Amino acid sequence: MCGIAGIAAIRGRATTDEIGRITRIVAHRGPDDHGYLGYNSSTRMACFNKDEAELQRGSERGYDVLFGHRRLSILDLSESGRCPMSYDGGRLWITYNGEVYNYIELREELKGLGYRFTTGTDTEVILAAYRAWGMECLHRFNGMWAFALLDVEKSILFCARDRLGVKPFYYHWDGSLFSFGSEIKQLLALDRVSKEMHAGVLFDFLTFDTYGCNSEQTFYRDVLDMRGGHYLIVPLKNNDGWAPRPVQWWDIDLRRKEAGRTDRQYADRYLELFEDSVRLRLRSDVPLGTCLSGGLDSSGIVCIVDRLLHKAGVEGLQKTFTAVSDNPAFDEREYAQAVIDATRVDPSFVLPTPGRLLQDLERLLWHQDEPFLSTSIFAGWCVYGLAREKGVKVTLDGQGPDEMLGGYYTFMYAALLAENAANLCVGTALRNAQGVHDTLGFSYPRIARDFLREVGKGLLPVSMMSSLRKARTLFQPAFFDRGVRESVFLKERAELSEWRRKAGGSRFDRLLYRFTKHDSLPGILRQVDRNSMAFSIEARLPFLDYRLVEYTFSLPNEQKLLGGVAKQVYRRALSGIIPDKIRDRTHKLGFVTAESEWLRQDAKNVFMETFNKISTSAPYNRKPVQERFNQFLNGQAGFDTMMWKVFCTERWFAIDAQRGA
Template sequence: MCGIAGIVAVNGRAEPDEIDSMTGLIVHRGPNDHGYLGFNSTNRHAHFTKDIDQLQQSDRGFDVLLGHRRLSILDLSESGRCPMSYDNGGLWITYNGEVYNYIELREELRGLGYVFTTGTDTEVILAAYRAWGVHCLQRLNGMWSFALLDVERNILFCARDRLGVKPFYYHWDGTTLSFGSEIKQLVALDRVSTAMHAGVLFDFFTFNTYGCNSEHTFYRDILDMRGGHYMMVPLNAQASWSPRPVQWWDIDLRNKNLDWSDKQYADRYLELFEDAVRLRLRSDVPLGTCLSGGLDSSGIVCVVDRLLQNQGVTGLQKTFTAISDSAAFDEREYAQAVIDVTQVEPSFVLPTAGRLLQDLDKLIWHQDEPFLSTSIFAGWCVYSLAREKGVTVTLDGQGPDEMLGGYVPFMYKACLADNITGLHWGAALRNAQGIHQTLGLSYPKIARDLLGEWGKGVLPVSMMPSLRKARELFQSDFFDQAVRESVFLKERSQLADWKRRVGGGRFDQLLYRYTRHDSLPGILRQVDRNSMAFSIESRLPFLDYRLVEYTFSLPNEQKLLGATAKQVYRRALSGIMPDKIRDRTSKLGFVTAEPEWLQQDAKKTFVDAFSQISADAPYHKLQVQNQFDQFLSGTARFDNMMWKVFCTERWLAQNLIK
């Protein structure tokens, strides 16, 4: 796990000072080592150095510069340093991530005659590219973001893992391509504008998007190369060239060929899940697991314990859990149930409003963009605790909520609609009864929700309730511009075409949206920045591509039945995870007592912040203040809009956003 930076000056000279600045801004991603590569695409001369002065003083005139910060995980020796070369300097790479099946790939490549001099997965990527070209991506199991320089072909091959676990941001001004692991690296460049993307901010407020549902970021001129994409950069580019990422992987919603029993589905799920965890235990540094007490993280802890016991190894797994003084937000009872049946060394941390306010500017700096709620802060505290305990690699449970229907109140409607459309009346009845009994929804309410699901995308934009609220919140000029630039509304207008293109039923399409656009990418951004802020590599077993593809091949009832999500996962972990956890239908995750904090310890800070909202802010100061006053007086329910305004104000001030 590391951080990368790069500059490609088309028909010009790249500035070493810039690559030095970009690399220096991400020391937290790689505190163990660093390196630079200068490349002249005309004479094909490459120069590696740890001393930026050598590039600054060179008369070679480099038009390509690569930078790297290293967090040592595999092969801790200097031979793992990046940018790394291969094939007598014919290939170079700056790389962030881990390829977990590197041992198996290395043996396959050795059989093809390739030679290795390090114990790193980095060298395996280079050899795999030499053997299979861009098709090497299909063989990698892991998370990555890299830029690979092919000297002979005079191209830079930039690629990102399937689901976008590792970040790749870029800026193109018509003559220079700049890219890096974090937005702050690009914002620091004089040629990059800090103008805000009005549509992304609008979607964040109006539709609760993370700002990660497309290639656009909160910055108008900074783009995000999406997961499952690569980009070829010709180093002798003509003036007409511009970045055009190519999609190399996607989820196939039409792959529904299995007709198995519940046990067969569960057995295969467990087989894939255990192997995903096994691969992610490969490390030359200490590992731990983030344990919330929920279904997903508990399963990881239990499977790690099972694998270690099968190897005769005990007492190596450490767990890290956020707790709360508020019973409504505390899951230590469930975390303890897992701790009691496994051989782990547990640690706990209590996030507080005081620490949030103390750490907030650092948190925003690391995240680069506003975030929806303070739940991100619980994760921040957990990674801080893991670093205190000497852990460099953690296993985390992101993914099943999006892929297995975990957000039941928001997802059941699509599943029920599929039942009825497919004339599966028994399943429809079971699902409706389960929702009625578990969520407490009346049958008329369920019927209205179902009609709303069938009418999705049909309601005129002007009649959307969220849009009416947005019109009240935002200044009229900003509102008009933002509606024109809204990514969400543009995608909504193309929804029918998109559904025809991807196929599948309503429920699978919804899970796809949550996994590829609306939910998981934003969570992955938060996890990456939180973990890397403390120089920790976060590994996500549920996002093993084999498990992802298998999960999307399953019928609906293996995911959601009644009001109980993750059916196949629950059955797969029978006898492995405590039933107290396995039978849970409630969910929290890493959360905080945000409403209580705003009413108590953080109240004055919020009141002061809202009183200082400027006249040129995108939202109405009085509207924000009135809503907060109503919340404090108990005449209005908690609304995360208050946090979003507060967080956005701090972000605007910190980054001098225009």
């Protein structure tokens, strides 16, 4: 895990002071080592040095390509693992962030083809795999990655991102220079990159609790985010008229379906894939631990790790890290303790508090680069901080099953009910409706409302129209009009009808796909990466092993949702492995905070002060924001996420202003 940076001069020359600046700014991503590469395509001379000053002294020839790298040492901790790394006599160079977990198997396969290795790193395996198989090598990797590979012979940069975008790759193109990095702040540190906000993305965030969707656009108009499952070729020669056009190399195939198996057979195959995913992600030369929320997903990881360590005869205890709360409604200590009692672990706990949130908020926002939807991100921040205090550099985390196995209990059920009704499966629809009511306590009117909207409007979010009405009262008229025009979210929804006709799969399949690829998981992955790397920790996500993802999407709907209970195949697969108290849970919290309580009490004055300072140039009107917050404080209205979003955005504006100063 590392921080990468690069500049390719399509026209003109890249400067060493810029590569030094955008590499140093992500030192937190790689505190163990660093290195630079300067390459001149005319002379085909490369200058590799750890010393930025040495790179500067060699720059009189001029550089077409500059790489910067910050290393977090996880595999092969020796200096031979330093990046940027070369291969094949300097014909290939790479700066790379991530892990290819099946590197041992790939290395053996490549040795059989005659390739030689001088390090124990997965980085060298990537280079050899590219030499052997070209860009098709991506399909052989099992892991998470973002890299830029310089092919000297072809005079190109080959930039690629893992299937689901676990590792980030941001870029900027100004018509002359192509620049990239692991974080937005790197590109904003370049004078040629404008810090102008993208009104549509900000509008989407404030209005719909989302942004970006399936778009590359970030909050900053000049900074783009290459999507997961894409690659990009940057030609260093013969490049007249070139502009970045990422190419999709992987996607989830909704047409592929498993059928004809029993429940037990589906579950056994799921367990086989899940256990192997965890096994691969235990490969590390540094201390490793597990984030344990007490929920179904993280508990499964802890129990599988315990099972694998026991099989391997490892006597050491697995380290676990859990966020707890003083508010019983948000405290999952009881469930985490059930897992701890059933396994051999060394548990640690952290109590996120509103005081620490306010104390850490500026640092948290600086690392995130963009505002975020709620304070739940702060619980994860505290957990990674705890892991770092305990000397752990790698964690296993449980993101993914909610999106892929129907763990979000709101309008996912409405989509499934609508599908059953459309297929005249009235009995199944009624049983699912009864299950939702019995399991979650949702009212029948709420289910009926969501059901009718799903049938009538396809897969539009239930609250879209009411969100727009609320936004019109809160926002300045000019911002509202511009936001609607430039909204990435609304544009994508307008184009979804054609996508639905082509994608295959059922309505429910497409909803799970949308949550996994568009609306939910990408934002979570951004937050996990920034939170973990803020503490120089590599977060590994076993549920996002591509084999498990593809298998999960191929399963029949009833293996995901049945009788109002989600994650059916996962619960069945983990039977006898995780405590029944966890396996039978039908409600979830994860790493959350008592947000509403914090706003009413400890953080009240800070929020009021922030709202009172909203300027006339802000996108929202001060008066309705203040009124809504006062109604909330007086008990006249419930908690509204808009209050946090406005507060967070205002604090982000302040940090952004400091960056531009």
